[in-house]
Amino acid sequence: MSVREKALMVKDAQILLGAAKGSAKNDALVGMKQALRKGAKTIFEANRADLDAATQDNLSAPLLKRLKFDETKLDQVIAGIDALIGLPDPAGKILEARKLDEGLNLYRVSCPIGVIGMIFESRPDALVQIASLALKSGNGLLLKGGSEALRTNRALASLIAEGSVASGAPKGWMALLESREEVGELLELDDLVDLLIPRGSNDFVRHIMKNSSIPVLGHADGICHLYLAEDADEVMSVSIAVDSKTQYMAVCNALETLLVDEAAASRLLPPLQKAFQAAGVELRGCDTTRSVIDVAAATEEDWRTEYLGPILSIRVVKDIHEAVAHINRYGSGHTDAIVTNDPAKASFFMARVDSADLFWNCSTRFSDGYRYGLGAEVGISTNKIHARGPVGLEGLMIYKWRMIGSGQIVDDYASGRRSFLHQDISADPSDALL
């Protein structure tokens, strides 16, 4: 089957899945879960074969760890499916209801986007997670995982498809792609695939974004900033800076550049240096920073760099305007924070920094779907349309307009024989034939 044929199959099945009731989708999730549990041995064996091959190929220890799918991982993904089952159906919600005229009502109703292309590196548990999110939301799915996890992905995908279809999901609602060539074909299918979700390294995501006209949900870079204002409390500044940088360094919401107000530099930089030395973080500073503390010199390139590791660049800025301008120039529109006691400064910062997540007096590391309480996380988006920041199930939804009439024609309104009422109304699902 070509990728186009697979996509056509998924699209046909998605039309049915998109019309399914919430309870039917939950039944299919239960079927998916039970199939995974029953097929545990098959999964673990496939994963062992992947791990053996990866070890022979000298895959690095962190990548091997990500590749591993064991009893613990299985428990985690099944807990994730259970959590999804507990969430309300994101489809079929009436978002707007308006009486246009007597017997002519308009409803804006949430529905799945359609066919999602998910391309991810390594971690096979991501496959289960995104498949369950797609099923819950009623979206069809084309999946491509990392080649080093091919056996595990095959086992997982086949159990998921069988288990969900046996419990009522329409056959063909998801398909696995296996080769790099197939990904190339997928990126061309802008007439069949409605959204791409890539998960992996920055270069990987950037490659997808550059090579497809299908909309992409995600982020390439996470160059996050913390600005310490003139009045920033020393203890809070050090605590938030260290947590933002070091709580987990390899992630998109970790701090990469610290901006310190000129008027606070001599007060805050020494204790910051001490704390980051203790945490094993290398500091690189601008000239003014280096006139206060003894650190390596930062270059222009540093302001544009997502280190994802134990390096932090520091720049002294003359005021909040320069801080905002620096972030809007060098940032990636992900997460940026300010420490100050002054609400007016915080308000100024949050209104003018053009990023998805703006924080006052807390760590950049809070930028995350689970911490936000979204119930489930589809990804983190630095897009300026559709969905921004941590994205929950809502990011996989769009809406349809449903109009329910009784024979109305536009000519009656254009000619002035009738006129519109345009009254917002409250509506039950049955009013919109849901």
Place this chain on the structure above:
Amino acid sequence: MSVREKALMVKDAQILLGAAKGSAKNDALVGMKQALRKGAKTIFEANRADLDAATQDNLSAPLLKRLKFDETKLDQVIAGIDALIGLPDPAGKILEARKLDEGLNLYRVSCPIGVIGMIFESRPDALVQIASLALKSGNGLLLKGGSEALRTNRALASLIAEGSVASGAPKGWMALLESREEVGELLELDDLVDLLIPRGSNDFVRHIMKNSSIPVLGHADGICHLYLAEDADEVMSVSIAVDSKTQYMAVCNALETLLVDEAAASRLLPPLQKAFQAAGVELRGCDTTRSVIDVAAATEEDWRTEYLGPILSIRVVKDIHEAVAHINRYGSGHTDAIVTNDPAKASFFMARVDSADLFWNCSTRFSDGYRYGLGAEVGISTNKIHARGPVGLEGLMIYKWRMIGSGQIVDDYASGRRSFLHQDISADPSDALL
């Protein structure tokens, strides 16, 4: 100034415009309006020069009519600005509010998308309309109009910029592009321009969509369908079919293909033929259609054609399944309607047809922002993400997440020292520092 330099200027100004209060944006709209009124003579003179040149270039009568900008058009665009001033500020709305922990609150707040690139053919009144929509929503704007309206567009753009800036809008928030080469540069600026809105012919919109990786809001085709079910009332069927096709034929929500249930074909086709003959519409039918009424033969190409004129293709389908499959295969995801007395059939149709607008027992021509009561129309979108169907000011908005803390760090939650509350709360704008 290069297009990149113009875009950088607009982006800088948009940061300020995006932070402006609703009242400040309304003041700028008033300034815009007054400048247009004051500069009426300049506009009309420029328009006369454009019209003279266009007449010499033998522009067609309908295009000349669209190009004309006179007292009536000025009154219309000023009425449009007044209506926008009356609408609530779409920015700064709290869409979600959640207490994550004591002293740690999260707000999802609406804000403008950023920099919009608007490219349109001919009609200079579209320039005023989109400029006022952008200003109301807080978006920066790069505008390119049709070359035959260059003098009019220049006069309008300069009055709009001067009038709005004199009344407080940040200098540089909008810029006019004048050449085709500049459009080519604009399409490349995916790092600075957040959304493109093209308005014009199908080919024109398709060209923009194919040649830029910037998201596009709009639609290329409008291949709209009407399905007459087995039980469809004859009078209603004829009335809705004729209105959908003929009330205004050159527009995207006009009917292009009529689907008639097999069981109703012999009952409905003859009166339909009679009505369409009277309306001067040429009919092209499938073989079964032609066994009932004497019409020209439709080819495969007809099902894919947006006539935008007095031609209608007719296909007899064996049931609602075939009707839905036909629409999902040949349609453009714009507007599709069903006539039936059976709510179950209507529900089936609206759940399974993958289009922006699904109508039961009313004309496809209702698919329009003003008829929907959206207050203002940005355009009609067949996208599957962000905004679908008729799009109001909301389509120019996205959101930011604002988190307001009191020193919280993630390590406290990761280590289990603290745990999240995740309580939805009600919030005043001041809680989110708005």
